[in-house]
Amino acid sequence: MRLFVSIDLPDELADSVREVQELFEEAAGLNFTDPEQAHVTVKFLGDVDEDRLDEVTAAVERGVDHADIKNSFPARFAGLGVFPSLDYISVVWLGVEVGKAEMTTLHECIEDETTDIGFEPEENEFTPHVTLARMEHAGGKERVQEVVENRHPTVGEMAVEEVRITESDLTQDGPEYSTVESFPL
Numbered sequence: 001m002r003l004f005v006s007i008d009l010p011d012e013l014a015d016s017v018r019e020v021q022e023l024f025e026e027a028a029g030l031n032f033t034d035p036e037q038a039h040v041t042v043k044f045l046g047d048v049d050e051d052r053l054d055e056v057t058a059a060v061e062r063g064v065d066h067a068d069i070k071n072s073f074p075a076r077f078a079g080l081g082v083f084p085s086l087d088y089i090s091v092v093w094l095g096v097e098v099g100k101a102e103m104t105t106l107h108e109c110i111e112d113e114t115t116d117i118g119f120e121p122e123e124n125e126f127t128p129h130v131t132l133a134r135m136e137h138a139g140g141k142e143r144v145q146e147v148v149e150n151r152h153p154t155v156g157e158m159a160v161e162e163v164r165i166t167e168s169d170l171t172q173d174g175p176e177y178s179t180v181e182s183f184p185l
Contacts, residue, residue, distance in 0.1 A: 001053070002168045003045040003180065005060055005110055007103065007160055009038040009130065013077070016155040020080075020094060021132050023147045027140025030092065030133040037177050038130050040096065040103060042163060043110045045119060057165060057181050059117050063110030064163055064183045067102075072161040072185055075099030077130060078154040086145050089138070093129035094155060103128040106163060130155075161185055 009017070017035035024030055048056055079095035096103060107126045115121050135144070165180040 001048050001050055001180075002170065003048045003056065004041050004166055004168065005043040005045065006039040006041055006164050006166045006177075007075070007106075007162075008164060008166075008179075009040075009077070009155075010158050011036065013156045013158065014038065017094065017130065017132070020153045020155060023151060023153065024092065024133060024140070024144060027143035027147075029135050029137040029139040029141070030144070031136050032133045033131050034174060037175070038094075039166070039177075040128050040130055042103065042107050043114060043122075045114065045165075053180070055117055056114070059113040060110055060163070060165055060181070061183055063113040064106065064185070066113070067106045067109040069102055069105065069185045072159040073099055073102045074157060075103070075160050076154070076157045079152050080132075080148045081127070081129065082144065082148055083124075083127075086148065089135045089141060089144055091131055092133045092135065092144055092148070093131050094153075096128040096130075097154075098157070099160060100128050102160070110163075 014035040017038045076098035078097040082089045083091040162182045162184045164182045167178050168175045
């Protein structure tokens with residue numbers, strides 16, 4: 001099973017995510033994500049043996065508990081960025097303008113619990129974001145740079161009420177996500 005821990009955006013924000021992606025329509029080389037599956041990856045777990053699912057679920061639940069976020073919290077999605085840099089773009093993303101601190105706390109606590117059971121720690125600093133596209137070649141690099149540097153779109157807000165373990169099934173049409181377990185805040 002290919003798993004990650006996520007905060008999923010509600011369906012009502014999908015059209016707004018799609019509108020932001022349209023800012024990059026003229027940029028060659030981008031492979032857009034499905035706006036209906038928009039999410040913030042709190043922790044990528046990778047390939048996990050099914051017999052470890054109970055252990056992983058318990059670790060994520062402990063992480064959510066240790067984050068000590070007692071209720072839902074607001075999140076606002078706005079602004080644009082890229083990884084790793086504007087000179088070399090591999091991912092184009094939508095930022096988190098409100099809710100960053102809570103998402104970072106969730107990440108850190110879940111990271112601690114999952115590394116305790118043998119998962120690799122993240123190599124890069126955690127930046128809460130929603131992936132909009134992956135850049136397959138640099139044909140549209142200048143357009144991406146222009147949009148990221150000059151636009152600051154707002155997608156919308158939501159109340160974050162839960163964290164999920166999500167399974168990613170890679171298909172010819174792109175990944176299909178399904179919820180394995182959810183943990184209310």
